[in-house]
Amino acid sequence: MLGSSRPPPELLVDQPSTDVVQGTLDMLILKSVSLQSMHGWGIARRIEQISRGVFRINPGSLLTALKRLERAGWLDADWRETENGRRAKYYTVTRAGRKQLAMETADWSRRVSAIARLLEAEG
């Protein structure tokens, strides 16, 4: 399921890897899970993949965020068997989670365009 476009770890060492922009991790997780149920590893890989390796999330941060989102009622979780026979915790976005995602996305877009306008004006 996950593509193999990922470079081997050795190659990643010297590449600039960026922390996720403060406060956007939740949004990224919700976005990832909004298409289909995923386990933690899958979410991490997906974010890394789509961002072309710019965002790398360590498991501690990711699991903490998942726990927080689950507590908030935006994600549901259950243990399932993966395709390759391992047990993993799958996360599914809830109705409240979708609403939250829509809200955060709109908010984010507004900010980004505002910052873009500011930078253009400066230039």
Add this chain to the structure above:
Amino acid sequence: MSLIRRMARGIGALARPAVAEQDTADEVEHFLQEAAAEHRARGLSDQEAMRAARLELGSPIGAREQVRRFGWENAVEAFFTDLRYAARRLRADPGFTAIAVLTLAVGIGGATAIFSAVDHVLIRPLPYPHAGRIVAVWDIRQDGAQLDITFGTARELAARARSLEHLAVMRPWQPTLLGAAEPERLEGQRVGADYFEVLGVLPTIGREFERADDAADAARVAVISDGLWRRRYGADRGVIGRSITLDGLPYLLLGVMPRGFENVVAPGTEVWTPLGYDMSQSGAWGHHLRLLARVRPGADLEEVRRELETIARQPAADFPRVAWAALDNGLIVRRLQDELTGSVRPALLAMLGAVGLVLAIACVNVAGLLLARGARRRGELAVRSALGAGHERLVRQLLTESLFLSVLGGAAGVAVAVLAVRALVALSPAGLPRAHAITVDGPALLFAFVVSTAVALAIGLLPAFAATRGDLRHAVGRGPAPPRHGAGRDALVVAQVMLALVLLVGSGLLFRSVRRLLAVDAGFESPGLLTMQIQTSGPRLEDDSTRLRFFAAALDEVRRVPGVTAAALTSQVPLSGDDDRYGLHPVPELEADPGESGGGTYRYAVTPGYLQTMGIPLLRGRWLGSSDDAGAPRVAVISASLARRRFPGLDPIGHQVRVGPADSPPYTIVGVVGDVKQFSLALNEGEAVYLPVSQWHFLDRVLSVVVRAEGEPGRLVPAVRGAVWSVDPDQAVVRAAAMDDLVAASAEDRRFALRLLAVFALAALVLVGVGIFGTLSGRVAERTREIGVRAALGASRKAIVALVLRRGLALTGLGVALGVLTSVAATRAITSLLYGVSRLDPVTYLGVAALLGAVALVAAGVPAWRAARVDPALPLRAE
């Protein structure tokens, strides 16, 4: 929803920590497995793949720890971990823990006990609906003192004051209840019809009084207390509407008051009847009633004061007044609660201040202990720091420890408070209203909890920051650090001495006041004197001459009791609370007479021999004799201060005086006797006149018998009472008291305050001693090496002792100096409790300073002695 979910998950995780832990571990493991699988897919061996995955993802333990920190339940868990650790640390040092907990228990317990008293007596409203609206109204005497109200004034106020909703006068009443059981003397009140409305509590069974019941010619009715109803009538509802016999007269029983009803104005009252006054009665203008009123909703106390002031200044034609109740000086209006608590307020607040000082000293003490402990523990903290504990985490750990201590102290303190409150209630003076209601309940427990928490911060913050301050790495493996924060502990010693000095000065001043007060000459020889009040009642003794015969016969019987050497009757007994004063004027009027002082003259109607029995000295003229009876010329004996003030430069013997109304007959003065303290040892109101009981224009219904006994007077009580009853068993004999007890009781409020202050002062002294000792011992222990070097270099033992002592005494001296300055300001709060001693009394200040100095010397002496015995070879061995 989200909050509930968060709580539920958190509690779930707390309840089954292993499951939550496993969950996270499994998830992290899954990450590893997937990462390793990818590496394997690229051809790495199992082992290499796993290693690469670990390298990529970091330590799984680190990840787990990071996740663990999320959620409130983990903060709780961390707290419990800290708590377990704190408990372990404290258990490991039981001596320290016991001293700290005990010290805090004394401080918190004392504070909680006094808070309970203050809360119940001063803060909580009286047990009536809208109790804040109940006020007491008093007339004002020429000299500004408050005076009982007259019926005439009360009637006028009831008609004219719009700001008062209900208004009722009252006077005490002690009827004898006759019936199937033996006669019983009851505490009762004659009250205005609105009395229960004023209080806002009505009978639960039957009905309250109505206006018609309060008319002079109305049928006799009564309301009784729940206690009397259960005791005498077996809680039988059928008794309502029946007749009961009080003082030999039938009263229709109207109602029963509720079970919990508290009659705070006259506790112990069991029966009420309407006053039944009208203006035609001679008593209508007598100053002998108390007035309570309920303020109309919406009106405040200021409004009532203004209105009554206006009414007092503007007499109305419909309400003519008499000269002695003309309200020229206005009226006093006071909230009932303030009225009841006014006399004990200063003492209680002084107690609260004192106990606050003790608590502060206790906190300072424990803070000092923690500070010393922190210094010893720098090594341990350094290790924890090296293992990754942050600065904030260490402070939190240390604060948890002080919280643990103070919670233990608080719990023990509550136990102390429960016992202390019991002692407090048992020792409380009669003047402490609602003392029986004082318990350690909700608000007091809350207080103890809040105080404990505050104490935890107070004792914990400084030591916690001091212990973790600086670079802890240097402390690893080095054992105790050099004493770098001695200044902090020195400051604590100074603070402690200062606080203790303030407390000791307060106690010292009060102690000297009580000594002075008890040394005051009451004017009679109280040892060996016994007094008892005979209250006659019933139609049988209605007639003056019958009553006189009864009293004479009773007195004869009392004189026959073995052990009685002398006995007499009097209308009032000194220092018993009796307060019977009349106007007195020389006849004809004297030019030199400055006139009646504000208070009037104490009138004693006595049988011959009263003055001799009491041991009041005759200064001039003669005693009253048995020949001065009803048929003989009227004679009087006056007190020395009356003679001095009203007959300046004259010999009063042979002059005539009129006592009471203008139409009363004159008495010829035949003698002058010494002054007697009638109302209080602290007051100088010695103007008194003694008249033969049989020559007064009416015969008192209540007379007291005064007995001079051989030996202990208390044991004669049954025999004397029996002697009176042998004449007429239906008459009440009450208020038996040894005169010595009455004298002592007169200083009771101050003595109560003194007793408590003495306990607090002692506690403070002990705490300060322990504090100084602890601090100096700690310093000596820390400086053992240095002292050893000094000794090795030739310092004499004397020099070393002086070194340590100087330190202790310098700190004490500084504390004393600061304490004196503070006391000068702080003693202002207890000025009203002092008698015959200035709040700046140098003897007290010097004595207290010397006492503290002595304690400091002892407390510093032991560590100094220890320092002198330090082996000079020690530092060499230690290196």
